Amino acid sequence: MTDLVNVALNAEGFMIDPNQWTKEIAEILARQEGIDVLTPEHWRIIDFCRTTGLASGKAPTLRQITVGTGISTKDLFALYPKGPAKKVAKIAGLGKPEGCV
Template identity: 50%
Template sequence: MPTVTYDSVAVPVDDEGFFTDPGRWTEPMAEQIARETGIETLTDRHWTVIHFMRTQYAAKGTGPTVRVLGKTSGVGVKELYQLFPKGPAKTAAKIAGIPKPRGCI
C-alpha cells in the first residue's frame, strides 16, 4: 500500500491518494492536501464542509454524496462547487482524510 508524507508523517493511502486510516489525519495535513488539489487557503466555509465530512464518515462509514452534502452540511450545492471546483464530495473527502465516498468516480 502506498504512503504519502504530510506534516512530516507518513500515512497510508489508496491508489488514488485517499487516506486508508482517517485516524492519522490532522488539520495541518488538510492544509497541505488542499494546496495539492489547487485550493490555496482553507476558509471557515471549507472547514465547515471538512468537519461535516469527517463527522458523517465516523457515523456512517462513508462520506456523503454531493446531494446529501448540499442538503445537510449548511453549505449549498452551488457554494460547494465554488469551494471545491474539482468535485465537492471527492475533493472534500480527500482533504478531510477520509476514504473516497461511495458513488464518486
C-alpha cells in the same frame, strides 16, 4: 512542518486510515488539490464530512453534504472546484464517496 511521509495513501491519493488525519494534513492535501487556503466555509464542510463520515464509515455524497450543511451545490463547487464530494473526502481523510452503484 508536517508532511505526508508517514501518511498511508491509496493509489488514488485517499487516506487509508482516517484516524491518522490532522488539520495540518488536511491543509497539505488541500494544497495538492489546488486549494491554497482553507477558509472557515471550507472547514465547515470538512467538519461535517468528518463527523458524518466517521459515524457511517463512508464519505458523504454531494447530496448528503448540501442537505446536511445547507450550502448550495453552486457554492460547494465554488469552494471545491470540479468534484466537491471527492475533493472534500480526500482532504477530510475519508475514502472515496460511494455516490453510485
